[in-house]
Amino acid sequence: MNEKHVKIYTDGACSGNPGPGGWGAVMLYGRHRMELSGFKEKSTNNEMELMAAVKALEKLKEKCLVDLYSDSAYLINAFNHGWVENWKEHGWKRKKDPLKNRELWMALDSLNNYHNITWIKVKGHSNNAENNRCDELATSEISKNI
Numbered sequence: 001m002n003e004k005h006v007k008i009y010t011d012g013a014c015s016g017n018p019g020p021g022g023w024g025a026v027m028l029y030g031r032h033r034m035e036l037s038g039f040k041e042k043s044t045n046n047e048m049e050l051m052a053a054v055k056a057l058e059k060l061k062e063k064c065l066v067d068l069y070s071d072s073a074y075l076i077n078a079f080n081h082g083w084v085e086n087w088k089e090h091g092w093k094r095k096k097d098p099l100k101n102r103e104l105w106m107a108l109d110s111l112n113n114y115h116n117i118t119w120i121k122v123k124g125h126s127n128n129a130e131n132n133r134c135d136e137l138a139t140s141e142i143s144k145n146i
Helices: 045-059 073-080 083-089 102-114 129-145
Strands: 004-014 019-029 032-043 064-070 116-121
Touching: 004 045, 004 129, 019 045, 019 129, 032 045, 032 129, 045 064, 045 073, 045 102, 045 129, 064 129, 073 083, 073 102, 073 116, 083 102
Parallel strands: 004 064, 064 116
Antiparallel strands: 004 019, 019 032
16 A cells, blocks of 8 residues: 655744743645644643644545644653653553543554554754644734734
8 A cells, every 4th residue: 555655844832830831833845735723722842743734634635645744752751762652551640640631642542543644753942844834833822812
């Protein structure tokens, strides 16, 4: 099967933590480009990082090969270091405490099992133009909504 190869860049932002939050994503496929963003009145930075990835992956209409780039070590390490599998095995708990953002992690796990995703850590606020654009999208959602 020839799956489409999509690159997705994501970022989340929060004004205060918790506080008003925004997320942004850039999706690239061949010559096609799509930018997505959203806002939540009360959120955390981690929630917005996860939300960006969920919303972008949910836009895919068929099974794809995905390179997902994020400056969130929390998001990338959860998949690359097996944290998600561990949380799932323990009833979506972290040690004995309920896992924060459980619904988003469950959605990401499902999307990860459907698509063939490579989770790639990028340095935040550096010379990565697409990551910087995602940051602009996320922070502009906060600015226009508060």
